[in-house]
């Protein structure tokens with residue numbers, strides 16, 4: 001077969017497989033088979049760049065970073081929605097509409113989950129996705145096409161037929177709650193600030209200049225609307241439109257309903273309301289739409305801002321009052337004491353809540369929360385329940401104010417409270433609380449799937465493990481005797497543990513949780529020393545010589561290996577067959593090969609971690625301290641001593657835009 005025909009065939013097969021996997025949830029080929037075909041297409045396109053098309057699945061892995069986004073004017077403005085906060089407001093909405101177009105009362109309604117993500121507009125021409133844009137001010141947004149191509153379930157080419165030749169499909173890009181939690185776990189492990197909520201994480205990902213970063217977030221989309229001025233749609237109602245969108249290959253939120261009149265629409269709304277908290281994506285209401293599309297034009301919009309034919313039924317975040325039974329403390333990997341509330345179980349938004357975070361001791365004091373109080377609890381912004389405050393009744397005697405503990409609740413060491421921090425710490429490195437968190441950190445970084453908090457806890461409680469080395473001696477049979485491990489999952493976990501032995505030295509070093517050693521530092525150490533043995537034998541001074549390693553890391557690493565307990569652990573891990581070396585990095589390639597950058601201050605669009613990824617993806621190195629070997633300092637706002645040092649040493653200082661220019665340049 002000729003290259004062009006084969007490329008077209010591969011595109012079709014791969015897009016079909018992608019749709020089956022992400023949209024239909026019915027995979028039709030193995031990951032290995034997908035990868036093989038994907039690589040074949042990539043190679044074809046590399047040899048024959050003229051075969052690249054805008055709908056090629058190879059765009060899904062992310063194009064080169066952009067310097068900024070072009071503006072995109074929407075064909076038809078992107079509107080927002082009016083809200084209705086109760087049943088009466090919904091009735092008023094219908095009455096207002098009926099005064100303009102009396103038929104609305106008989107036209108029926110469609111009811112849809114209102115997805116809480118980032119609004120986007122997708123332009124399709126002849127069935128091919130050509131431009132994607134943010135909402136912006138409604139009239140003009142930013143073209144983020146490259147980023148949207150990485151959205152896992154967004155169709156790059158439409159299926160079926162009869163789509164308008166040119167249309168803008170409107171949808172909401174979101175991050176699933178489970179993906180959000182996983183990302184935040186990873187960020188915590190990498191000592192990066194967590195995302196506040198899935199919506200911010202999704203919106204932030206869409207505006208990344210580097211599509212590869214967007215891709216890693218694992219975004220999804222639901223579509224619900226079409227603008228195709230002057231063209232006829234093959235459907236007459238909103239609910240048929242949703243079915244049609246699905247047929248063309250768009251992901252459509254599956255819980256939509258129809259009702260013949262408003263009374264029955266209200267009943268459907270109530271049903272959907274129950275469902276919302278249990279979905280794996282954020283939903284901030286139900287959208288009620290006049291079902292007959294021909295009435296949409298008749299009803300029109302309110303000052304070009306909101307359509308009259310749709311309204312968002314919003315629900316006040318549910319607040320429940322329950323008793324605060326106890327304030328307990330979880331000891332983190334670094335020894336930080338994290339207080340949380342133990343509550344008399346209470347149902348909030350269809351989920352039983354029995355614990356809530358209390359963040360830190362200052363907050364308990366500020367809200368004056370005391371054990372035995374009745375407290376208001378909410379799941380605002382879903383996910384983690386929060387305590388709003390106590391509900392005080394006159395004449396009810398309260399416990400005395402809560403005092404932070406003087407001793408660690410797990411190992412009883414005297415706690416430390418650095419004067420400039422809100423957190424309190426347990427200083428004992430062998431504290432069982434810290435050990436638990438360190439093992440969870442280890443399993444997360446070594447990518448041992450299926451071993452999260454609960455199962456690690458179960459393994460510790462059953463005394464099957466005391467440290468991370470014990471993980472490698474677990475058998476499926478031992479796991480199956482525990483609650484929560486079925487035969488299949490027991491085998492899968494043991495397999496995942498075994499596979500993790502192959503992780504390179506850099507990953508293992510990071511997973512061990514040595515103080516100050518993050519992903520970056522671990523990589524530098526592994527590159528410099530090559531093997532665990534070489535690193536373990538090095539003095540603090542020698543470690544300090546490694547590129548990008550400062551004295552704090554050097555001391556911490558040398559201190560770690562000086563501890564006999566740690567040496568024993570490493571020896572055991574080696575005997576158990578863990579890889580203790582770093583595979584030689586392929587000769588770095590890319591425009592920044594052989595260059596070293598330091599990043600400081602707040603950059604306009606990239607976080608420092610992301611900027612580091614951009615540099616590494618282009619073959620460059622990132623280190624923490626400026627030296628005469630530094631190629632350039634990338635400085636953002638509020639740069640401090642590093643900027644002074646760079647100036648003193650005559651190291652060039654560049655901004656984010658210049659960095660992105662360099663990273664994109666052809667070597």
Ligand code: IVH
Pocket residue numbers: 079080081112113114115116118119120170171172224225287307310312
């Ligand atoms: S219809 C003209 N339906 O909510 C189209 N919007 O607060 C008006 N949204 O900008 C929007 N789910 O981004 C519609 N099923 C849904 C929706 C939905 C989420 C978003 C949309 C809109 C925002 C308004």
